[in-house]
Amino acid sequence: MKKAVLSLSGGMDSTCLLIHLLSKGFEVKAYSFDYGQRHRIEIECVKRNIEYLQSKKLPVSWAVIDLKSVFSESTSALLPQSGVMVPEGHYTDENMKKTVVENRNGIFASCLYGKALAWANQTKEDIKICMGIHSGDHQIYPDCREESRNAFAFAFKISNWDSERVDYYTPYLSLDKFGILVDTRHNCDSLSLSFTTVLKNTNTCYNPNSKGEACGKCGSCVERLEAFEKLKSTDPIVYLK
DSSP: OEEEEEEOOSSHHHHHHHHHHHHTTEEEEEEEEESOOTTTHHHHHHHHHHHHHHHTTOOEEEEEEEOTTTTTTOOOTTSGGGOOOOOBSOTTSGGGGGGOOTTHHHHHHHHHHHHHHHHHHHHTSOEEEEOOOOGGGTTTOGGGSHHHHHHHHHHHHHHSTTGGGEEEEOTTTTOOHHHHHHHHHHHHHHTTOOHHHHHHTOOOOSSOOTTOOBOSOBHHHHHHHHHHHHHTOOOOSOBOO
């Protein structure tokens, strides 16, 4: 069985990537990162989906990596201690840069590489590092672009013994959220999973309330709602009225 290490935030993109990997016959070790984000409800969403997938006997395990101290001085709107309000609008708006977390994906990728390389050394098998970065991220998140991914991959390879066993797999790099939903609906069908259940157990919102209800106004919500509208389907999560 193919093996993959996945960054699983609990958002739509990484959750859909998990379903994609399982449909392609991967055994998946998924890792979520608790970095003090105000939308930490996403980790609870991961827990529900992992329980659902494991109940279907799918080969996925999950752990949470605590990185709160690493990002304790962040100035991003996604970290409550920054005092910066989460902006509203579309991802293409200039103010969305306030949601950038300093070197977040670089740090996540480094953690995942260590996990992947250790697993490769244990099993003597090849491992894929998987992240749900997609074309909609490219506008304001430099660490979600192909050039960034390739640079990290090169740095890891020249910095570690046995690195030939570890490589990146980012199948959504050229897709938008609509394309991701189309892929996921097909993959849920192939795995006999409920598309609605899987997507209901996700959080994409950057500023949900204490009940986990999405604001519907941040860039992430706007892009998600556009994708479901294009799919001609109803988003199963709850939005604030």
